[in-house]
Amino acid sequence: SEFLEDIALATDLDKDTGDDDRVSLMTIHLSKGLEFPYLYIVGMEEDLFPSGMAMNTREDLEEERRLFYVALTRAEHQAYLTYTLSRYRWGKLVDAEPSRFITEIDDQYVEYTTPPDDYRYKPLMDNDLWDEPDKSKLRQDKPKNGTPPSVSQPNEEQIRKLRKMRPVSRTTSSSNAPAGFEGKLQAGMIVEHARFGRGTVVNLEGIGGEKKAEINFNVGGLKKLLLRFAKLDVVE
Incomplete structure (x- = not known):
């Protein structure tokens, strides 16, 4: 006991x-x-x-x-x-x-x-x-309930200054992404993610809205992301 x-x-x-x-x-x-x-x-x-x-x-x-x-x-x-x-x-x-x-x-x-x-x-x-x-x-007010206001996204000129490089073609994988994005993404492509940074597409699996990409990111290592939510930018 x-x-x-x-x-x-x-x-x-x-x-x-x-x-x-x-x-x-x-x-x-x-x-x-x-x-x-x-x-x-x-x-x-x-x-x-x-x-x-x-x-x-x-x-x-x-x-x-x-x-x-x-x-x-x-x-x-x-x-x-x-x-x-x-x-x-x-x-x-x-x-x-x-x-x-x-x-x-x-x-x-x-x-x-x-x-x-x-x-x-x-x-x-x-x-x-x-x-x-x-x-x-400091803010002395009590936090308010409700959906926080959306944050404005940087424009292309600001992005170019931050990256200190030529503008890259942007194809976003989201609910508003151009049709056929998932089909254009291929293994070996260099992509960029808002959180994990740049990475290389290692493998693709699934079809349609359930298509996933296995990506080896410089920060975070190997991740498997659902393309319709991943919000990836194609760099190369």
């Missing part, structure tokens, strides 16, 4: 002496009964926390809210709640919406440090984590 108790309940946290400088990474369920001086709860977005699977009934949503309470009360001094403006999910970059749990917290207990829209693609903190943040980049 002692052996079963040890393997079922004991974790590395039970051996924590408190002397080491380190970060403990865990699920919310695993954090029950524990406390930490500084706490980070990440992914505070609708469909993540609360989970999209918990939207069917009021009971499921209340269970998610209780779980958030458990997470938040693990902090002894300060808790950081973070969310993204967009997230790469299921092979597609989607806009994210701040969790309703953030907006339910009374303003007197929260300091909002989300930068304004002009800084959405810059680091949230330019200096060391424990330094004072740049006050000019």
